[in-house]
Amino acid sequence: MENMNLESEQKESTVGDKTALVTIIGRPSAGKSTFLNTASGEMVSIVSSIPQTTRNAIRGIVNTSLGQLVFVDTPGYHESNKKMNLKMRNIVADQLANADSILYVVDSTRPCGDEEKLITELLKGHEKKTVTALNKIDEKDSNPSAARVFLSKQLPELSEKNIFDVSAKNDEGINDVLRALYELAPVAPHLYPEEFYTDQEVDFRIAEVIREQAINRLDQEIPHCVYVQIADMEMRSPTKMWCRAFLCVEKESQKGIVIGKGAQMIKTIRVESIKQLRKIFDYKIDLDLQVKVDKNWRQNDLRLNKLLK
Ligand SMILES: Nc1nc2c(ncn2[C@@H]2O[C@H](COP(=O)(O)OP(=O)(O)OP(=O)(O)O)[C@@H](O)[C@H]2O)c(=O)[nH]1
Ligand SMILES: [Mg+2]
Known part of the structure; x- marks a missing residue:
């Protein structure tokens, strides 16, 4: 009997008690799926250099001693009247409505113009629960400062302490983003058993x-x-x-x-x-x-x- 108790003690969860559903949003090709794969350490969501690779809401789960973050990768959000794009935009809007917090991924190698504005419009009202990753800082033409200036104009409510320079590809700055997301996450029951890293069939x-x-x-x-x-x-x-x-x-x-x-x-x-x-x-x-x-x-x-x- 004593042994059994010991065994159940050893199996006790090492995952912390916070839980959050985090929707990842950003322009096509910003690096949303790459971020999810690096953060989870698994090939959860497919990646390519072609914009509009992701077509579905895809869950990837990160379990650490701080808790469980359930990320929802989404299709790149952009303007187009094509049927398929309108459906993909609906997916993003639905996932945004469901989210406890938001991870906004910005491609720091591209100038922030109208396409980026479209996303900042979506984020208005959600600033307090948004963490921003200025991605691709490993690239020569990366300009995170320009992105910060743009964001401070478009979303002045966004807290600077929740904006990070990252390279999703090279695993730089990812832990800072995760820490900020845990900071926002409430103590709540986990959504998945800790051995799960995705819910995909x-x-x-x-x-x-x-x-x-x-x-x-x-x-x-x-x-x-x-x-x-x-x-x-x-x-x-x-x-x-x-x-x-x-x-x-x-x-x-x-x-x-x-x-x-x-x-x-x-x-x-x-x-x-x-x-x-x-x-x-x-x-x-x-x-x-x-x-x-x-x-x-x-x-x-x-x-x-x-x-x-
Ligand atoms: N240099 C560099 N390239 C990156 C980084 N993150 C992603 N990429 C590249 O950017 C391209 C797009 O990456 P994805 O992760 O598919 O981008 P996404 O935002 O999921 O794209 P959609 O699903 O189309 O919306 C791929 O060629 C990635 O290898 C990064 O940190 N640095
Ligand atoms: Mg993707």
Whole structure:
């Protein structure tokens, strides 16, 4: 009996008692998903140099001795009347309304103009619960001082002590941001068991990894015209899963490009996806990957409602 008590004592949580739901917002390509991956130490949200990589609200959980921060990565917020963008903006607005606090990521290498103003408008009224990360300070053309001047004009209520210079890519300044977020967080029950670092379903994660590998190899408009459909998944043994997925494009002409000469492109996407998935899951995934045309899917409300949430 005594031993059992000892065991339960040892298993007692080492995660502190604060909890907060933190929505990450910022322009496309500001580095929101990179921040989340670095802060959580896991590949939670896919990253690419192409704006509008993230299309969903994606949760990543950071547990430390101070408590549990549940980050919600969101699509880059920007002006465009395209159906898909309007849906992505709704995702951001919903997540902002739900948030206990906000992590505002600014790309310090880009001048703060109208695009940034659009986001500061969204943040008005939320200044007290916002922590700002001026990202990409590792870049030569980074200008965090200019960003600070812009912010002091646009959001004078924003406390300077909650604005930090960071490099999400190089893990610089991340702990300062986390500390400030813990400072704002209330003592509250945790939202997830401490072994969780994301709430994403397996099929969604597989689809996202394939999309990441695809968009990082395709150019011009094609990355925006791609989505991944998981058609079938089956555990064939405790260490092996079989999965059939379709890389869907909008037009017949794009299909040829995604397949590539001698099917080289689709083969590379498949092999690199398997490698990435191996890092995430503790079983091997045998991937059957094919390309399919889903004509003008970005105009299809049913499809968008299913893909963007
Ligand atoms: N130099 C540098 N590049 C970075 C840093 N953080 C992110 N990046 C790069 O910026 C690009 C966009 O990063 P993401 O994390 O996908 O940006 P995002 O804000 O999630 O973009 P969307 O999902 O499109 O809104 C990628 O090429 C990243 O490697 C950083 O601290 N320094
Ligand atoms: Mg992103």
